[in-house]
Amino acid sequence: MPHDLPKAYDPAAIEDHWAENWVKENLFAQPTGASSAEPASGRETASGADREKHRPGGQPFVILLPPPNVTGRLHMGHMLNQTEMDILTRWRRMCGDRALWLPGTDHAGIATQMMVERQLTAEGTTRQALGREKFVERVWEWKRHYGGAILDQMKRLGASVDWQREYFTMDERLSIAVREAFVKLHEQGLIYRGAYIVNWCPRCQTAISDLEVVYDEHKGHFWEIRYPVLDDAGRETGEYLTVATTRPETMLGDTAVAIHPEDERYTHLHGKKLRLPLTNREIPIILDEWVSREFGTGAVKVTPAHDPNDFALGQRHNLPSINVMDDTAHINAEGGPYAGLDRFAARKKIVQDLEERKLLAGIKDHVHNVGHCDRCKTVVEPRLSLQWFIKIQPLADKAIAAVKEGHIKFTPEMYQKTYLNWMENIHDWCISRQLWWGHRVPAWECSACHIITVAREDPTQCAHCGSGKLEQSTDVLDTWFSSGLLPVSVFGWPNISAENRADFDAFYPTSLLVTGFDILFFWVARMIMMGCWFAGEVPMPDGSKRTLKDSVPFREVYIHALVRDANREKMSKTKGNVIDPIEIVKQYGTDAVRFTLASMASPGTDIAFNVARTEGYRAFANKIWNAARFIFMNVDKAQQVGIKTAVGHVTRPAFMMNEWPTEELWILSRLNRTIHDVNLALEKYRFDDAANLTYQFFWGEFCDWYLEFAKMRLSFESDEDRDEAGAALSTLVCVFETSLRILSPFMPFITEEIWHALYQGNPPQKSIALTNFPPYEKYDSAVQTTLDSAEIAMQTLQQAITGIRSRRKELKIEEKVSVSAKLAGTSATSMILRKHVKIIEKFARLGNLEIVSFAERNPGGKYENLPWQAAGPVDVFVESAQTIDVPAERERLTRDIAKYEKGVAAAARQLTNEAFLQKAPPQVVEGLKKQESETRLLLEKARAALDALSG
């Protein structure tokens, strides 16, 4: 029997099953092409205009999953990222949009190559021994076997992606896009090849881009080296020019020493030459204003092949460049006696040799930043080498305009500034890598004329001289070159033909990008540049020219925070504080972990992931589970006496609304408000607000109050009881089912399980994910008035009940003991209370309840000598056989009096202020007046009570 839920919620028992089911059923596949022309549902929610943006059914909502590395394992950052995307996608799908969430993996050049190389090392071989072709084959093999494990993990998390559209960045169709982009940019003169200083990783043996270098502060040294000054005949004059360097080994490649032209210390050296120690080469002294007179010794050794600044100097002064290191940062033949030494060994030896020759003037401690390879942490060597670059300015210009003109919106907003700042100071992008795994650069060098041919199809002869001796460049492209193209390439670019453009027309630009700031420049910025550049060439569906507005790869970017450990430390393998999401999921369930992440995801703040929080949300899931059990139990009871409980609507007649039980009107009103607020929160990417609102509604209102109230009506004894029970049950089921749909984007598993059980195996859809997100109802004013007064009534009841309970506790009355109590209020309040005497009696465990109006509240009889307790609009009076704890009572009252006095004084201060009365808005003044009089009343009561106690 589907209603037979186990007593305790056990996520492990339900989640795997649904995760598999969703994939198997292909539940979230979005068919190719143009809209299925589903009519607009006409649903309306509160924020009218805002909702219009996407609310009409059938509008595309497209998210590209930031493709994880094919070698990747899921970490908390992924899980946060995916939870956010999934919540939004599920929500929009349920709102009637054509939601498409597109998954894939990235070939991740360096990372993957490293992985397989490590494997080869273990086997006692190397990629060089294997050869390029075999190696690449090997990587493919690896990818087929182990790659994409992360997507399986993603399936386990219930990500509602379209698995039919899964891509890999090295897929043929995406490779075609990469090639087309390269060739086109080359044709446009925006790709060039040249010898420049690039960041070189000696371990990876490849160039890397500026972004892939991370700088660490390093306590190093300044070595001050004396370079002998030569006279015109080339003899040492006995004078020395001292230079300071942090990398002495690069002196082997020095081709000058630079000084500031106006540095008076060195004026006499203008035009002179120096002997470069250890190599005996003669190098000139050059004058350049770039040199800072204050820094170091004011004389800079110039090594154009190993430093970007020196390279620029070399260009200005026509200096030769001598590259003294090989690909592995060992000194090459240019280094003479040092050839073959590793750079650091060479450094040591050179310093030693200089010292022996008395050419070392000093060693100073010097703290400076040293660049490391982002991937393998090896110290990066700036090095002259022949690479491919993108002349980035024209692309950056468009990318800047796209954002400045508001075609792309960042959330949180501040990232727009970060983005623009980077984009406005961008440098040309080195896109070639000396790796084997990746997209080959489509350029061929002719061995006859040495001219390069760049082509879409592999050329058979040189475009320049016709020679057949062509060799393709051994370089591959930066991984981010291909991922930068994804928004266009996944929808078919560059093959956009009349028959073949349905996807592009329907889904480009994508709606939203959800990602971390760590790849803002790597990926987000590159996608914007490439998207604007290439999509701009694709005409609009109607044939008109595509403007920048529709060329952007996405309309919005939501940037989320970092997930840290419970102590706010960055998670890292070396620190050993990495939390494996899969482990946590096994322990607490996916739903609880998702809810944890969502509830903590306030924009701009890092998330300190704390399992205590997850425990709390597992408890929440358990709460939902047990609410379901309770409801099912009653539905079954009803069924036994012949009452059928339909799911999905309230059965009480609307025209009798005023007769409905207060709690029903109240919960419907709260539900509607929750729907409104959750929608609003999700629109603003306030996952935390949305989650907390839902939590508060379900636990704090639905379970704590409504369910408890409803229990009083759920009796199936007499016929009369049964009618009432049936009606109560149908409202209960309706509200519960609606709550499940609100919860479903956050907690897809438990809601799916319970929802199916609710329908006893005959659900109206295959999944709760395919139902509608509850629409916010805008009621007409008569209905709204009824609901509003129900809210006031309910609040009064809650305050009365809580007040009595609190009073009982203070009087140390045992919970089981039934006592008498008296409540007083205004005539309106008394009326509400009288209507609900039974409820109050039950909830406050009273044997007798007397309700009076303020006018008649004077204590007497058994209540004599007992103080009143104010509970909002109600005065509470509880009988007690026990003697009162006078000191405790006095303490409480004194505390209250102090609080009230403070409140009254604060209010009075403002209310006697002419300026406030004049300038503050009337409702603020009114509110304050009301508050003041209420507080004053409370104060008087408390004082009277204290007096009574003393007297």
Place this chain on the structure above:
RNA sequence: GGGCGGUUAGCUCAGUUGGUUAGAGCGCCUGCCUUACAAGCAGGAAGUCGGGGGUUCGAGUCCCUCACUGCCCACCA
């Protein structure tokens, strides 16, 4: 060196355009196995909103300043 954040209860965090007595979860204290749930229920304590100054009738919220803290960019050898 330049830029951007953060500082609110013991902990982790909310707090919309300045407006009534600053909230939540966890933790803590007290009492309850009340037949959906002890992963629960009921009640309770707890904050000079980092310091100082200013604007305003009114400041957690706006401005200035200081302190501490985190991140991003740059990379003068």
